Amino acid sequence: MLTHPTLDQLHDLGLHGMAKGFKALSATPEADALGHAEWLGLILDHEVTQRRQKRFEARAKAAKLRHPASVEDVDFRTARGLDRALFLKLASCDWIRERRNLLITGPCGVGKSWLACALAHRACRDDLSVLYHRVPRLFAALDLARNHGRYSRLLRTIARAKLLVLDDWGPEPLTGEQQRDLLEIVEDRYDAGSLLITSQVPVEKWYEMIGSIPTLADAILDRVVHNAYRINLTGESLRKTHRAEFDA
Incomplete structure (x- = not known):
């Protein structure tokens, strides 16, 4: 399976959570019914969740x-x-x-x-x-x-x-x-x-x-x-x- 160019761009920008969300949504048939704003909102949620988890892990390690x-x-x-x-x-x-x-x-x-x-x-x-x-x-x-x-x-x-x-x-x-x-x-x-x-x-x-x-x-x-x-x-x-x- 070829990598979608958007995935490469997201990884290049350090938006790994969005890339993960993009990949997950692309594999979900129900996602075809979503509008552009809904797509963007969902992959942004993935990015926010991943960044929050990484900050927590860093703080817990430092503590x-x-x-x-x-x-x-x-x-x-x-x-x-x-x-x-x-x-x-x-x-x-x-x-x-x-x-x-x-x-x-x-x-x-x-x-x-x-x-x-x-x-x-x-x-x-x-x-x-x-x-x-x-x-x-x-x-x-x-x-x-x-x-x-x-x-x-x-x-x-x-x-x-x-x-x-x-x-x-x-x-x-x-x-x-x-x-x-x-x-x-x-x-x-x-x-x-x-x-x-x-x-x-x-x-x-x-x-x-x-x-x-x-x-x-x-x-x-x-x-x-x-x-x-x-x-x-x-x-x-x-x-x-x-x-x-x-x-x-």
Whole structure:
């Protein structure tokens, strides 16, 4: 079968989604009844869909999320204090567009990181840039960057993300250097991007966890907490629950 010259032109222009749509419509007998505007609209839909999918894949790859989670798979039946209405509101990603923060706290194993990744995954689908970092590794990376002259560049990379996920903060108090690192990150994001922080430590004890300089603790928490949504999870570890169900 000879290649239609229009297909070659579409590929040459980088319109691969339109080319795919053109080919699919050409093989559909019902398409003969469509007008020119309908044809154009349908192949444009293919292009838009393919470009949206590629942007999502690029954003998801750059985010480096810990879990392959999605909001559609969230289990609201488990007794852990998860407010369904609030979570579904957060899944709209409006809080990220409004540059607000989200704090998820609760004991080990109740799904804090998984829920954070589900919301971050949804943000990628909504064409919002995301970065995920476990807090201990982020501080290690910042320390390494500082020693190799890449500190400012790493901070700029972190600041560009619309959503920054800081997973598994605490319970160890921050060192003086880590306090200043966190202030730099928070200051860059204030009224410019959103933070999603997960921690086993209740928000009320974060002041103590930040460390020994009260002015730094005040500056950090004022920027993080005042406009933040909160999810306070409770209950036993889901890993323990699932293991018991499996053993039964």
